[in-house]
Amino acid sequence: EAGVTQSPTHLIKTRGQQATLRCSPISGHTSVYWYQQALGLGLQFLLWYDEGEERNRGNFPPRFSGRQFPNYSSELNVNALELEDSALYLCASSPDYQETQYFGPGTRLLVL
Amino acid sequence: GESVGLHLPTLSVQEGDNSIINCAYSNSASDYFIWYKQESGKGPQFIIDIRSNMDKRQGQRVTVLLNKTVKHLSLQIAATQPGDSAVYFCADADTGRRALTFGSGTRLQVQP
Numbered sequence: 001e002a003g004v005t006q007s008p009t010h011l012i013k014t015r016g017q018q019a020t021l022r023c024s025p026i027s028g029h030t031s032v033y034w035y036q037q038a039l040g041l042g043l044q045f046l047l048w049y050d051e052g053e054e055r056n057r058g059n060f061p062p063r064f065s066g067r068q069f070p071n072y073s074s075e076l077n078v079n080a081l082e083l084e085d086s087a088l089y090l091c092a093s094s095p096d097y098q099e100t101q102y103f104g105p106g107t108r109l110l111v112l
Numbered sequence: 113g114e115s116v117g118l119h120l121p122t123l124s125v126q127e128g129d130n131s132i133i134n135c136a137y138s139n140s141a142s143d144y145f146i147w148y149k150q151e152s153g154k155g156p157q158f159i160i161d162i163r164s165n166m167d168k169r170q171g172q173r174v175t176v177l178l179n180k181t182v183k184h185l186s187l188q189i190a191a192t193q194p195g196d197s198a199v200y201f202c203a204d205a206d207t208g209r210r211a212l213t214f215g216s217g218t219r220l221q222v223q224p
Contacts, residue, residue: 004155031210033210035212042201042214042216043156043201043203043212045211045212048209048210055210056210090156099144099161100161101146101158101210103148103155103158105154
């Protein structure tokens, strides 16, 4: 069974630009989660999507947004990039009504 | 888990020994707890989870202990192998909100 996949693996942007990160959940999983892993700050919860709806949001500014598509894949958009947005962005998925989150390999975003 | 800043504690053990990794959490409302292993350049890999109605759960070579009274979680790895070398994270969540709160991690180094 294929795991969570994310694209691109690496992304380089300049300050002020927008970044779009993509995630495909494990087949059959309906929930998708996004986390940021920045150096020195650990893993921090960003967003939870289920059945196309945003269910929960972490303590991040509105320029972090996303969506979930009918096939349960998801996009994370980061607008007006700042240097401190440089981090590994991890996507996870879980089956319906189950809490266990399975992570993908991440997208490493570098903002110059 | 509790975020304790930049410091990443390291546990160094000999191959074949048992390892115990400890974690504290702070949210009394958390009812779900999970351990992940993260190798360099990869996303977190699920190890084992436990719900608040249990105090012990065993998997293959791993055991998780939960002490809700003192908000403490531990991961025991039996017969530690070089392939167990990685950073280990505990995380907790209120299952209604699904937002995992991660600890800062412990680096496990297995000496051959």
